[in-house]
Amino acid sequence: MADMREMRSGKQAVCNPLGISARSDCFGGARADYPGPVSLLERGLLKAMLRALGNPPVALVPWRGEPILNARGEARVRIHLRDRGALFLLALDPEFQFGELYSNGRLEVEGDLVRLIEAIFAAQGIRQGMRARLLSLVHAPRSNLLGQSTRNIHHHYDLGNDFYRLWLDRQLLYTCAYFPQPSLGLEEAQIAKMDMICRKLHLQPGESVVEAGCGWGALALHMARNFGVRVIAYNLSRAQVAYARQRAREEGLDSRVSFVEADYRAIRGEYDVLVSVGMLEHVGRHHFKEFAALIDRCLGRHGRGFIHAIGADYAGPLNPWIEQRIFPGAYPPTLREMMAVLEPAGMSVLDVENLRLHYARTLEHWLDRFEASREIVEAMFGPTFMRAWRLYLAGSLAAFRSGRLQLFQVLFQRNGDNDIAWSRAHLYADKESPCNMPKF
Amino acid sequence: MADMREMRSGKQAVCNPLGISARSDCFGGARADYPGPVSLLERGLLKAMLRALGNPPVALVPWRGEPILNARGEARVRIHLRDRGALFLLALDPEFQFGELYSNGRLEVEGDLVRLIEAIFAAQGIRQGMRARLLSLVHAPRSNLLGQSTRNIHHHYDLGNDFYRLWLDRQLLYTCAYFPQPSLGLEEAQIAKMDMICRKLHLQPGESVVEAGCGWGALALHMARNFGVRVIAYNLSRAQVAYARQRAREEGLDSRVSFVEADYRAIRGEYDVLVSVGMLEHVGRHHFKEFAALIDRCLGRHGRGFIHAIGADYAGPLNPWIEQRIFPGAYPPTLREMMAVLEPAGMSVLDVENLRLHYARTLEHWLDRFEASREIVEAMFGPTFMRAWRLYLAGSLAAFRSGRLQLFQVLFQRNGDNDIAWSRAHLYADKESPCNMPKF
Numbered sequence: 001m002a003d004m005r006e007m008r009s010g011k012q013a014v015c016n017p018l019g020i021s022a023r024s025d026c027f028g029g030a031r032a033d034y035p036g037p038v039s040l041l042e043r044g045l046l047k048a049m050l051r052a053l054g055n056p057p058v059a060l061v062p063w064r065g066e067p068i069l070n071a072r073g074e075a076r077v078r079i080h081l082r083d084r085g086a087l088f089l090l091a092l093d094p095e096f097q098f099g100e101l102y103s104n105g106r107l108e109v110e111g112d113l114v115r116l117i118e119a120i121f122a123a124q125g126i127r128q129g130m131r132a133r134l135l136s137l138v139h140a141p142r143s144n145l146l147g148q149s150t151r152n153i154h155h156h157y158d159l160g161n162d163f164y165r166l167w168l169d170r171q172l173l174y175t176c177a178y179f180p181q182p183s184l185g186l187e188e189a190q191i192a193k194m195d196m197i198c199r200k201l202h203l204q205p206g207e208s209v210v211e212a213g214c215g216w217g218a219l220a221l222h223m224a225r226n227f228g229v230r231v232i233a234y235n236l237s238r239a240q241v242a243y244a245r246q247r248a249r250e251e252g253l254d255s256r257v258s259f260v261e262a263d264y265r266a267i268r269g270e271y272d273v274l275v276s277v278g279m280l281e282h283v284g285r286h287h288f289k290e291f292a293a294l295i296d297r298c299l300g301r302h303g304r305g306f307i308h309a310i311g312a313d314y315a316g317p318l319n320p321w322i323e324q325r326i327f328p329g330a331y332p333p334t335l336r337e338m339m340a341v342l343e344p345a346g347m348s349v350l351d352v353e354n355l356r357l358h359y360a361r362t363l364e365h366w367l368d369r370f371e372a373s374r375e376i377v378e379a380m381f382g383p384t385f386m387r388a389w390r391l392y393l394a395g396s397l398a399a400f401r402s403g404r405l406q407l408f409q410v411l412f413q414r415n416g417d418n419d420i421a422w423s424r425a426h427l428y429a430d431k432e433s434p435c436n437m438p439k440f
Numbered sequence: 441m442a443d444m445r446e447m448r449s450g451k452q453a454v455c456n457p458l459g460i461s462a463r464s465d466c467f468g469g470a471r472a473d474y475p476g477p478v479s480l481l482e483r484g485l486l487k488a489m490l491r492a493l494g495n496p497p498v499a500l501v502p503w504r505g506e507p508i509l510n511a512r513g514e515a516r517v518r519i520h521l522r523d524r525g526a527l528f529l530l531a532l533d534p535e536f537q538f539g540e541l542y543s544n545g546r547l548e549v550e551g552d553l554v555r556l557i558e559a560i561f562a563a564q565g566i567r568q569g570m571r572a573r574l575l576s577l578v579h580a581p582r583s584n585l586l587g588q589s590t591r592n593i594h595h596h597y598d599l600g601n602d603f604y605r606l607w608l609d610r611q612l613l614y615t616c617a618y619f620p621q622p623s624l625g626l627e628e629a630q631i632a633k634m635d636m637i638c639r640k641l642h643l644q645p646g647e648s649v650v651e652a653g654c655g656w657g658a659l660a661l662h663m664a665r666n667f668g669v670r671v672i673a674y675n676l677s678r679a680q681v682a683y684a685r686q687r688a689r690e691e692g693l694d695s696r697v698s699f700v701e702a703d704y705r706a707i708r709g710e711y712d713v714l715v716s717v718g719m720l721e722h723v724g725r726h727h728f729k730e731f732a733a734l735i736d737r738c739l740g741r742h743g744r745g746f747i748h749a750i751g752a753d754y755a756g757p758l759n760p761w762i763e764q765r766i767f768p769g770a771y772p773p774t775l776r777e778m779m780a781v782l783e784p785a786g787m788s789v790l791d792v793e794n795l796r797l798h799y800a801r802t803l804e805h806w807l808d809r810f811e812a813s814r815e816i817v818e819a820m821f822g823p824t825f826m827r828a829w830r831l832y833l834a835g836s837l838a839a840f841r842s843g844r845l846q847l848f849q850v851l852f853q854r855n856g857d858n859d860i861a862w863s864r865a866h867l868y869a870d871k872e873s874p875c876n877m878p879k880f
Binding site: 122178179180182313314315334335336339340343346347348349350351352353354356357401402403404406408415416417418420422423424425427428429 | 562618619620621622753754755774775776779780783786787788789790791792793794796797841842843844846848855856857858860862863864865867868869
């Protein structure tokens with residue numbers, strides 16, 4: 001809270017957690033290398049870029065002269081390129097440089113940023129072209145070996161609880177919500193999500209639950225409070241664990257919920273239930289075997305589990321800019337790759353639900369709240385950070401709307417165990433119940 | 441129907457559709473090689489077999505002398521081996537020979553056949569041992585190239601509609617039913633299954649549906665009658681297609697449903713919906729690419745589909761006896777292998793439901809009905825066939841109860857299409873509805 005007061009008092013934060021070169025000299029037009037007129041070659045390059053994008057209804061506006069329109073002369077959104085270097089960087093490596101240039105202000109978007117990215121995704125399709133595959137070698141994702149995982153997680157989740165409090169719900173759930181009705185508010189939808197997970201798992205009082213990757217602890221506390229289970233929850237983020245522990249104490253749940261600052265690979269013991277929400281995408285596919293071994297090891301003959309993770313329909317790396325600047329080491333697995341975790345663990349998949357559009361709805365809420373707080377974010381981390389995070393949220397929203405990303409909820413149980421729900425009707429039996437739960 | 445009258449008048453059928461040597465000389469004890477006393481070596485072998493099975497509560501009873509009990513002296517079921525050769529065949533290749541010997545009467549089971557097989561499955565676990573893997577090379581599954589597929593399908597499905605009418609429901613649905621309540625009857629559960637498939641697919645009047653593998657046509661007719669769609673349904677079985685066409689004419693649905701006697705690879709054209717119930721397990725994993733190509737080809741930008749198939753949690757061949765005698769060319773895919781069909785087809789998985797215990801319940805109904813008609817079956821095809829099919833039904837029931845086999849229902853839609861159900865609540869909104877549909 002101390003940080004927040006400093007921020008609000010107007011003191012400029014100097015940290016630059018993303019490592020993007022700020023190039024603030026771009027903004028006033030006061031650069032030494034003030035760009036000259038746009039050559040014919042450069043106009044040709046701009047036209048070629050629009051064609052390569054599949055002629056979306058976008059205008060490319062160079063630093064001087066007329067905008068370049070698509071073949072149909074449409075332009076619902078305008079992309080301003082502020083200098084010659086920005087054009088060449090974007091032409092060379094668009095997947096990475098769009099984010100860099102947008103963040104440091106050398107590329108600006110006039111119009112709806114989400115619709116722009118959606119239009120680009122729609123034009124590209126989901127399968128990666130040869131150039132994107134080659135460039136993904138240049139931007140090799142960070143590893144998730146034990147030491148690096150810690151750094152990766154700190155990079156994102158230790159930006160300070162005050163930052164996340166600006167745009168997440170009150171309980172700080174930083175994963176896809178579940179909206180029984182699309183019009184539901186974010187607070188209720190996050191409670192409905194936790195409730196639905198507990199119902200899918202059919203939690204019984206007295207059972208033991210291990211949570212791999214617990215964020216700020218809301219689900220662990222919800223399970224213990226509303227379903228009477230004991231929970232041990234693991235997380236690498238120091239800031240999140242400290243917050244979760246304090247909440248457990250304040251709510252008198254610390255005898256039934258314990259939070260451990262450690263990697264999922266450190267989990268020992270046997271439990272009735274394993275739950276992992278929003279973590280598999282940080283495991284990285286080279287470590288799926290370790291995750292499979294964990295599941296097999298910590299679930300007994302009647303064990304059951306639940307994975308909620310961002311995924312994809314087609315195997316390929318995350319956008320390199322997102323991986324580099326926002327989520328180091330992240331990889332969204334396909335359902336096929338998720339099965340490669342559960343099959344060797346001896347698990348039987350009972351239920352898979354794709355909540356892609358619920359994640360888009362969640363991100364609409366987050367982005368709205370983020371925009372409403374953008375001045376505070378700028379005061380905390382500077383304009384480059386604010387633009388980078390706006391782009392990340394807008395890009396994620398576009399990715400879920402367009403089907404680039406999926407959200408899979410997978411319920412599983414030890415192969416051959418017949419103590420399973422007869423059907424899914426009970427999940428929907430009382431329409432009001434997911435939102436009737438005690439509120440935080 | 442002519443066949444049925446002959447059967448009921450007591451005329452013995454001479455055909456032997458399974459190809460198992462009947463060895464009817466075993467039954468009266470009038471064999472030339474009347475087996476001598478059981479040697480110490482043979483008793484040791486029987487004990488070793490029980491141990492290898494994990495000491496289930498089973499007694500092995502040799503052709504003479506005392507039964508062999510497990511280490512705890514329990515025996516809820518007794519397996520009688522009628523001669524020395526039966527013992528050695530069973531010891532050498534149990535996975536295949538159990539079925540052969542049971543069918544031709546050289547091995548008899550006293551007690552609950554289903555519980556016996558469940559106990560053996562439980563003792564073995566799901567992962568194949570080295571011997572089973574080696575023996576699976578000996579019993580290489582039949583191919584599913586175009587010509588062979590036709591033979592494979594004739595082998596099973598062209599046994600005559602009268603045979604299947606003895607133990608299936610009135611509409612001849614030969615796939616897992618859906619029981620909203622476990623106590624529901626088979627007739628209602630098969631209607632509930634068809635209805636649930638149509639609801640998951642959100643069928644709209646006027647849409648076009650292609651069905652790959654349509655059995656006796658019940659689902660195609662149900663869709664056209666109750667959801668106002670047009671259906672073209674493919675099947676390799678001549679007997680089934682003839683029956684389905686006649687039903688369509690009788691019900692006045694032949695303008696909206698057409699049945700084609702052809703392989704799924706012959707499907708052409710583009711449709712709103714593709715549905716395939718109980719066919720993927722006959723496609724064979726070497727042909728999944730062709731099935732993927734079919735899905736991609738016949739579903740447009742807004743196409744959606746549904747696969748209902750027997751699967752497994754762990755990759756491995758079907759029991760070799762079932763593959764050889766009952767379902768030539770069949771292979772139960774894992775969910776991971778099913779994803780390998782949908783991913784290259786550009787599909788997004790929306791929903792997966794595992795109905796394993798519903799298939800066990802379905803098989804309980806089928807087995808009860810089969811046992812009630814066993815004398816008619818014997819009159820149709822002889823005692824070897826009757827015992828083989830009893831074993832197949834009992835073994836399948838045990839396989840679903842024990843988790844050897846799974847039943848996956850997978851709903852999918854073209855990647856990126858947002859015209860999808862917001863949640864699954866509507867599937868369960870009116871609890872009565874799956875059983876309130878017009879009856880056949």
